[in-house]
Amino acid sequence: MWRNTQTELVKIFAKPRSYIGFIAIAIIVSLIHVAMYVDGLNYISFITGPLESAFNIEGKILNGNLVCFIILQTLIIQIPLLVALVTGDLISGEAAMGTIRLLMTRPLSRTSVLFSKFFAGAVYVFILLIWLALVSLGIGLLIFGPGDLIVLKSETITIIPADDTLWRFFAGLGIAFISLLVVASFSLLLSCFTDNSIGPIISTMAVIILFTIVGSMDIPLFEKIKPFLFTTHMVIWRNMFDQELDYSLIYNSIMMLFGHIILFLFIAWYSFRKKDILS
C-alpha cells in the first residue's frame, strides 16, 4: 500500500496543477501581509471600532497571530477548491487519459488502488497545510511579531494571550486537516463516477458553496439540516480560539467529519470495486 501511495504521490507532484495550490496560497498570503503592513491598523479599527467607541484598547493589536488568523479565516473557504483540484482528478483523471485500464492490469486490488490514491491525497493536503502554516504564521510572526490575538465572532470578541496561541493554531490546523480530508474523500468519491476531471472538481465546490450558504442562513428549516452538513463541522477549527474550549462540541464535530470521511470512502470503494472500466 505504501509503495502504491508513493507512486500516487509522484503522479500528483508530476502534474503542474498540483502546484497551483502552493502558488495561490503564497500569492494570497503575501498580498494580505503587504496590505496589513501598509494599512493594517485601519482594517483592524473596523474590527475594534464597536469596542473602541466605549473603551481604549492598549497594546499591540496588529501582530503576526492576528494576521495569521485573518488569513486562515479568509483561506478556509478557498482551500477546499485547491484540494479538490487535485483529489477530484485522482480517478477520473486516469479515466480521462485512459491510463486507468493500464493501472488495473497491474497485480493490485482495486481497494489498494483507491486507498493509495486517498492516502496520497491526504499527504498532499498535509503538505499544503504545512505550507499554509509556514507562510501565514511563520512569515507573519517574522514581519509583525507576536502579540495577543483578537478573535472576532458575530456577537463576541475573544482576546487570547500571545503565549496561549501557538498550540491553538496547530490544533486548528489539525482540525482543518480532517476537514480537508472530507473534501478529499468527497471529491474522490465523485471522481469514481465520471471520466473527466472537471466534473468532480466543480461538483465538489458547488456542494461546498451550497452547504455553506445553507449553513450561514438563519432559517428554521435549515436549522434541522445544518448538523448533518459537513461544512457546519469544517469551521469547528475556529472553536479552538475560544477562551474556554467546548471539548464536547469539538469532539462531536471531529467525529462527524470522520463519519463523513468513512461514508464517502465506503461509497467510493463500493462503486469503484463494481465499476465497469471501459475507458
Next chain:
Amino acid sequence: MRKGYILFAFMWMCLHASGQSAPEALKLIKEVTQKFNKVRDYQVDAEIDARISFLKILPQKAKVFYKSPSKFHVESKGIAILPKQNFDQIFSLLNTESNFMAFVSGSENLNGAATSIVNVVPLADTSDLVLAKLWIDVAQGLIVKSQLTTKTNGTVLIEYIYKTWNALALPDKTIFTVDVKRFKIPKAISADINSKATQEDKNKPQKPGRIIISFSNYKINKGIDDKVFAK
C-alpha cells in the same frame, strides 16, 4: 401649570448656581485636590479585569505612569481594555477653581462612610465632560465614587477603594462601570457561520461593562522620564 413651576425652579437653581460655586463644595474639593497635589508623579503596577458581556479577556497586567499635571501612560505586554477616562481626569479639572462651578446637592452613606454629593460643571464649552457628580468622604477627604457624564462617551460610574495611600488620594482599586451597546457584526465578516443568537438573547437587556483595576506597588515622586509618555 405644575410643569411650569418645575421649569421655573430649575432655571432659578441654574442661575443661582452659575453665579458662584458653593463654598462648602469648594472646601471639600480643595481637601481632595490638596492630597493629590502632593503627587508629582507615580508609577504603579495594575491588574486590569474587564468584565464586558461581549468581550472575553483574561485579567491583564500593566504599568501605569502619571506625571503632574496631566501626563498619563499605560504600558501593557498584551492587549488591555481601559476606560476612555484617564484615572486622573477629574483631578486635572478640579485643580483650577476657575475651570468649574460646584455645588453640594446632598449627602449619602456609602459603605458606612458619610459622603457629600458634589456636582461639578466644567465652564469651558470645549470640555468633553458635561457634569461630574462626586461622592466625597467628608471624614477622609477622598472621592469614593464619581459619575462622569461626557459628550462623547455617555455616563461612566467610577468607584474608588483606598487602603494604602489615603493620604495622597491614590486608590488601591478603581471600578469603572460603563454603558455598552450590543456587539453584532455580520456573519459573513466574522466567518462565524455556526453562531446563532436566540430571540431570548436578543431581548435580554445589555448589562453595563465593568473594568476593575487593582493597583499595587506604587512608586510615588521618584521621577519619571518624559520619554515614557512619548511612547
